[in-house]
Amino acid sequence: MDTMIGVIGGSGIYDIDGLQDARWTAVDSPWGTPSDEILTGTLGGVRMAFLPRHGRGHVHSPTTVPYRANIDALKRIGVTDVISVSACGSFREHMAPGDFVVVDQFIDRTFAREKSFFGTGCVAHVSVAHPTCPRLGDACFTAAQDAGITIHKGGTYLAMEGPQFSTLAESKMYRDSWGCDVIGMTNMPEAKLAREAELCYASIAMVTDYDSWHPDHGAVDVSEIIRILMGNAQKGREMVRRLPALLGPDRAPCPHGCDRALDHAILTAPDKRDPALLARLDAVAGRMLNT
């Protein structure tokens, strides 16, 4: 199978550079309109796809990002591996603004979003015990180190609904009681949906601030976030540029089974399945439903 690296760019990242044969293409999805057109091309002989999570011009809020359409559209055009790059606040002194974190766990506190491709007429339960792909995360870690970025391996991301930042009490609870390392508003349900779509998913959190717990930093200040974000975005592009050489054009099955997540997940009996839902699942779950 050919590798196709899909990059979902968060706040501050609305394109990537260096792609050969770059073109923005509208992709139709039965799950709605994706956040924007998708920028496709090749980098070092590997096919690439880039989707700005909030759309060019930052149109979608964390709540209204069309997460299902985005993941479906990426899978539909052949993406095999998804790298999410996101701005985040930090709960750890040593994860400083400007640093990157390879996220490997999440606590999902979002509540106003569609979180599954499945439902009445085709019920499925996938495991998200290990919600990210270590193979992909390791490649990002190496790429970032090669680019001279300070990057931390492993971290728990608290996904909040937003759009407001946390209260001081919430910030302290997430840090002290819940053991979270970083906080953002978008990686859930994105990571869960990627797993349902059998896509390898790695999340790189780019620290912009210390949220509100830090005694020396006080409240989160968007103008300061934007300033840090500009530097982070350039570093994020440097990391992405190095990924094709590390992942290569030929893709073996994922050693962690991300691409087989649906093997034992679908519960609804074949004769009870809703044809309309099955039709919408053509890209996400076609491997399981067309047999």
Ligand SMILES: CSC[C@H]1O[C@H](OP(=O)(O)O)[C@H](O)[C@@H]1O
């Ligand atoms: C710009 S501050 C808040 C905003 O930034 C993050 O977005 P993304 O995860 O897409 O980089 C955060 O989750 C909030 O949506």
Ligand SMILES: Nc1ncnc2[nH]cnc12
């Ligand atoms: N402190 C914070 N909380 C939530 N999302 C963020 N994105 C960037 N900084 C953040």
